[in-house]
Amino acid sequence: MPIATRKRKADSTTASADATSEPQRKLTKVSKALQKDSISQEQAALPATPQTLTSDKGMDSDDDFNSVASSMDLGEEMSSSVDFGAGESDVDIDDDYQDDGAFDATAKDLAPKRKHFEVEFKVYSPQDIQSQQDTQIAEVANLLEQPSEATAILLRHTRWNKERLIEQYMDNQEQMLDKAGLGQEINQNPPRVVVKNGFTCDICCEDGPGLETFAMNCNHRFCTDCYRQYLTQKIKDEGEAARIKCPGDGCRKIIDAKSLDLLVPNELTDRYHQLLMRTYVDDKESLKWCPAPNCVYAVECGVKKRDLNKIVPTVHCECKQSFCFGCTLPDHQPCPCVLVKRWIKKCEDDSETANWISANTKECPKCNSTIEKNGGCNHMTCRKCKNEFCWMCMGLWSEHGTSWYNCNRFEERSGTDARDAQAKSRQSLERYLHYYNRYANHEQSARLDKDIFHKTERKMTLLQSTSGMSWIEVQFMEAASQALQQCRQTLKWTYAFAYYLARNNQTEIFEDNQKDLEMAVENLSEMFEKPTDQLAGLKVEMMDKTTYCMRRRVILLDDTAKNLKEETWKFNVELR
Amino acid sequence: MTTPLPKRIIKETERLQSEPVPGISAVPHDDNARYFDVNVEGPGGSCYEGGVFSLELFLPDDYPMCPPRIRFLTRIYHPNIDRLGRICLDVLKNNWSPALQIRTILLSIQALLGAPNPEDPLNEAVAKQWKENQAEAIKTAREWTEKFAQKK
Incomplete structure (x- = not known):
């Protein structure tokens, strides 16, 4: 017997979403319209949505919490049929179309469609x-x-x-x-x-x-x-x-x-x-153990090995661990397994070394061997190809004539060519470092956010005693913290993904989505550092930002997964 | 010796002395009854004929649940035996059964000399030669036998 299925969860939350959906949707629409103007306005407008939630406060506080979750699901819901393939780069416009149709979308709510990045799975004890x-x-x-x-x-x-x-x-x-x-x-x-x-x-x-x-x-x-x-x-x-x-x-x-x-x-x-x-x-190919330490559950998923280039099957265990069914590594959407493997390998081999190489070495202009100059004059003789060149201008030493040991020959042709070639090889290194640094940064930040999450619990208790809120009412902190973790995990992998992505029109949309999510995440992350006494007042804003983060994440994942499925992404490596 | 020698080892050793296997001898060391000096004659009709190969054999603590450890001391040109004398033989690894004995294992090794298996090589270079130019390989094996495996 299945313990939990993704589908079921969606069912139940959708049901509760229906209760509050109408007024909320109107407000979302309003805030959406404002969003388009500018980012700062968007932030100002965002609190509009949860005001309905707070006005519900007179009701059972349990409902209140549910509606937070449901509004998040609602966001997912709406984006489910957003069509990115059409070529529009403005995501918000698409969303608005969707909003207009939302009032008669009840049929869809009853039978929620699976998002492109979701897979069906079951957890077994x-x-x-x-x-x-x-x-x-x-x-x-x-x-x-x-x-x-x-x-x-x-x-x-x-x-x-x-x-x-x-x-x-x-x-x-x-x-x-x-x-x-x-x-x-x-x-x-x-x-x-x-x-x-x-x-x-x-x-x-x-x-x-x-x-x-x-x-x-x-x-x-x-x-x-x-x-x-x-x-x-x-x-x-x-x-x-x-x-x-x-x-x-x-x-x-x-x-x-x-x-x-x-x-x-x-x-x-x-x-x-x-x-x-x-x-x-x-x-059994369709069964895998959850890789979390001491977890006893196994997950069943129908995704076959041969499909892993088209789909990233992230599954969620009962123990809260999210992992990729294909390779059992922690959730790495939107990056497909092969690229993840390559990226990890590359980072293990390269990252620190690459940094050092970039800072301390040059390549021989003839054979491209990497050379570190650890002393001596500028007259270099490559140990490998015996090419003699000037360390300063990278030009041939023989052209230096009598101006030895005092390079003033920057305009010499051979020097310029050599420097061009060098620049090219450096560029690929720089490109890698660009993506690696961002990847590593999100990994690091996620770790820091996790620390904050542990502090959050204390903050939540503190908040209860200082503001007189109930335990349920302070749950928004935890929701925000979890959203942050999840979004950072996604962001991290978008950079590994982007490293292998060959440029085309789709990548523009992808980068926009990435930027939006990143901005949303950083905004939310910042709020966590506010002192506890201010947090109660920020509840609405925080909940709103949490929802927004999750929505941006869903949009990004849905877009990447859809294109992956349809094989519209072009990669600069072969998916093998 | 801290632990007394298991009955199994005593019996096996006795039988190796009283009913020796033709062409094979295994003698335990005086100071360590788990360590054997082994001599195996190259099987008749093979390229190792006329050679006497010495091996070392050690019975680990969990013998007979684990296979004995055996190694050639004499150099030998054979696709399933490497430069260090290690042997690639299924019964010494995953096909070991506690019902097997020193004598049966040594017989298997002698049989391996009679039937080299280049499809499952331990010594890649030798195995390659064996597959590509068998006559040459056999000639080398003969030469090595003459050079290294003569009775002292």
Whole structure:
């Protein structure tokens, strides 16, 4: 059973949005009109929206909080059908069109359309995963007329591909059973421990009377101590579970859970079942563990590996972690996985080095080797290509004639050419640094914002006692803080994305969106630094800015995701 | 010695002495019963015929749950044995079974000498030569056997 789905969440919030939607929309429209004039006016106009919210204050404070959320969703809602592909660069105009139509958009509200950057997914708890496995095992067991233990082994063998298993099984039952490591007579012999007289264990060479022994149907019999030790090592040290073979030499029979339960202590069977669960999730392409530390949930998402160049499947776990289903890294929308990988690699290799290179070195005008001048005169001889040149003007040394050690030859042709070439290679470095610095800055700021978030909790408590607001009423701080985190995460990746983006008309829109979001984020971020006693008075403004940030983020993500899906972006690297 | 030697190792050692495998000898050190000096004769009909290869064999603490560690001491020209004498053999790695023994493992190694497998190489250069010019490779292996693997 799904624990939570994105769709459901949207459903519930939309429902509550309907209650307050009409007056709010009118006001949004008004503020929108003002927005177009200038940015400062836009800010002045923005508080208009939440005034409806505050006027609702007489109502249940719970509703009040909900409407904050719903107004955010409303923003998403409206942008869902905004068409950026048409080529208009003014986003706000599009929004206004949308507003006009908003009054008769009830049908759309009832069935919210998924945004381009959203994917469908489900979050499963360990219990869900277990029951999922059990259902499948029971289903197939019934069909194949095999006990569930054997069916489980068969299913694990085919990596939970039911269709393939059934097909192969029907095709050649014996071969399938053998391949999966099952004997044929699993039905008859329940596993049991026996004492055999005159038996010598091949592993420990013990042969005392009363020695307890065990063997699966393959009849490779060993004493239970050795069997236990063997299984313990496989499970504990090697982390194996689904594919533990009989300890007999060359035997491919797979140990089943029933035999295992008989032989090893409880804590080990727990671990065994845990590992089985892990292989189940690992074996299925549509399932992934949440990468957050200590998180026990798994997420199911239908996005295939081959589609990752067209979509960035960000999913949200129950534990609040947002991660990319494609590569399990933290949410990196709008940047596709391949570019993220490239970017991270590049940054690891390059960033600091590039900075240093830019500041301290020049390239040989002939072979482009990077050279650091650590002393001596301006007469350089490249160690690689033996080219002799002047460090000052980068021109050929031979042209310097008698003016050695005193370069005054800036107008010389060879020098100008060399400097041009150099400038070009520097330019690519500068370009990278431009994007890297912004990327790193948002990463850093997000970290700082996180610190602030921890302080926020204290501020919220303080605010309660000083302004007499209730706990629910101060939630806007948390909402703002979370919005900030989310937006910075997005912004950060827009810069990695932009680095690989080849310029065309779409990139103009993209950069506008990026700029808008950045401005919104910085505005909101600034408010956090205000002293606590002012915060109560800023509540309305803050809520408004939070909403605005989230809306800008949705607009940006929707635009990039749509273009990614339609492959209208051009990249200056191949998406591989 | 802190821990007494497991019965399994004692029995195996005894049997190696009382019923030695033809062409193979394994003798434990006096001061360390887990450390063996091993000599393996090159199998008849192979390019290692006539050679005697010495190896070292060590039984780790969790033997027989873990495979013994074995290494060639004599230099050998073989696609599955590298310059340090390490051996690429499935039963020494993931196909190890605690039911296997020193003698069975040494027999497997002898068999590996008789049937080099350049498709699963440890020593890339040798394996390449083996695939591209087998006659030349076998000739080199013979030469090395004569040069390095003679009984002292």
